[in-house]
Amino acid sequence: MALKYTSKINKIRTFALSLVFIGIVIMYLGLYFKASFTVMTIFMLVGFLATLSSAAVYIWIGMLSTKAVQVECPNCHKVTKVLGRVDACMFCKQPLTMDPSLEGIEFDEKYNQKKQPKEEG
Template identity: 65%
Template sequence: MYVGLFFQAHPLVMTLFMLLGFLAIIASTVIYFWIGMLSSKAVQVTCPECNKPTKMLGRVDACMHCNEPLTLDPDLEGKEFDQAYNSKKKSKDGE
């Protein structure tokens, strides 16, 4: 939006930059609202490493305090930490 102020002599260009800035503000508001709604649905657990409460957003996540890998799925216990476990698509090798 601020770039539009440099083009005050050209109203069409100024309006274009103002609209682009306005759309960017609307998009960021929607994204922050979406992330807030995801956070409100998160499961709160206590990290076994640092004993602080943290939120889990998927099948696997990391503690927000100490980055300890966490899971609530008993099938993933002891496996290598991988964010791909949060994906709904199955891997080729059947894991």
């Protein structure tokens, strides 16, 4: 079974986009409570905060993206960005690593964690 990996930058951008739609849906649900001004206002504020937090996430990933290392993917030969020790190509989903000690090892996103679990043996 071939697993498809996604780059961390694309995951965070997808999360930010989903926050926009979630916020709009929450605000739209608030229109069903026109009879109760308080409930409608709460829905509108929560939806607005979700949409606003999306903008904050987009700003954060934009700043993080400027620090990412740009490499040429060995599979599709396009320039992509790598965050952390392991990541995936933004275009072809090829697993990539910047750590020479991880070359040839099965791709696992756990390699980006600060503390590596100790292997039993």
